[in-house]
Amino acid sequence: MSQEGQSDAPISVGDDGTPTVFLNPDHPGSSDRDYRRRRNAILAAAQGYTPGDPAPEVEYSLDDHECWRFIRKELDARHHTYACTAINEASEALGLPYDHAPQLRTVSQKIGKLTGFGFVPAAGIVPVEEFYGTLADGIFQATQFIRHSSIPLFSPEPDMVHEIIGHGTALADKKFADLYRLVGRTVRRLETKEAVNAVSRFFWFTMEYGVIKERGEMMAFGASLLSSYGELAEFRSVEIRPIDVREMITVDYNYEQYQPILFHAESISHFEDAISEFCQSISDDSIGRLMESKVWV
Numbered sequence: 001m002s003q004e005g006q007s008d009a010p011i012s013v014g015d016d017g018t019p020t021v022f023l024n025p026d027h028p029g030s031s032d033r034d035y036r037r038r039r040n041a042i043l044a045a046a047q048g049y050t051p052g053d054p055a056p057e058v059e060y061s062l063d064d065h066e067c068w069r070f071i072r073k074e075l076d077a078r079h080h081t082y083a084c085t086a087i088n089e090a091s092e093a094l095g096l097p098y099d100h101a102p103q104l105r106t107v108s109q110k111i112g113k114l115t116g117f118g119f120v121p122a123a124g125i126v127p128v129e130e131f132y133g134t135l136a137d138g139i140f141q142a143t144q145f146i147r148h149s150s151i152p153l154f155s156p157e158p159d160m161v162h163e164i165i166g167h168g169t170a171l172a173d174k175k176f177a178d179l180y181r182l183v184g185r186t187v188r189r190l191e192t193k194e195a196v197n198a199v200s201r202f203f204w205f206t207m208e209y210g211v212i213k214e215r216g217e218m219m220a221f222g223a224s225l226l227s228s229y230g231e232l233a234e235f236r237s238v239e240i241r242p243i244d245v246r247e248m249i250t251v252d253y254n255y256e257q258y259q260p261i262l263f264h265a266e267s268i269s270h271f272e273d274a275i276s277e278f279c280q281s282i283s284d285d286s287i288g289r290l291m292e293s294k295v296w297v
């Protein structure tokens, strides 16, 4: 997971080195001792992760599995109405289970066979340069905890439902996986914070909240839309502008609420062209000019 959306759960480390996830008092799992224990155990396992190994096994509880069963079924139904064809086909190919919460390592192996991408566990906040940079290597850094089962249709932070059903499904499609890699390579060659932030904002309005037109309808492919039960049903009623890079990297957004402005491409190939042109054109020198005037698209 990238830095956006992580502020809800900062981490502290005790004198003995044990990490603790801080949940705000209004977090659905804040008063659930077992849930907090699992969150801390998942964090500790991620911190102990050795690159190159499969993601650590997580002991999901019966409530966690029930939560997954519920959200998996509900999102699946919405995807048939609101997700683009490529996403539904990728979902079919990926074949995520309906009856139990999957292990990140298992999903990672399946995606690897389809597109070469893989998941590794994210141990807390991942700096943006590192998060996007590792995409170039076909690596997506993901959380392994699941939202609290008391509110299965909502998560105040990106959880494994977001990572696996949102990003994982897109990464099971070769075109989208290639575009994730392209974003990674682009960030790798940039040095200024301003330019990296511009790519991050572009990612936000595409890989997280991207929409394309299909058969006259707006269809979602962005991971945040795909993993949000409520927002999927409402995104067609917000302002959806034609894709415009300058607007996308300058418009205000708040990751804690439904997005009031989205951007759409006319087709996947139109989106591919737009992201390719952006990634080829952006540089540490050009970013200032781009913020001032419309240069692309």
Ligand SMILES: [Fe+2]
Residues within 6 Å of the ligand: 001, 002, 158, 162, 167, 208, 223, 224
């Ligand atoms: Fe995300």
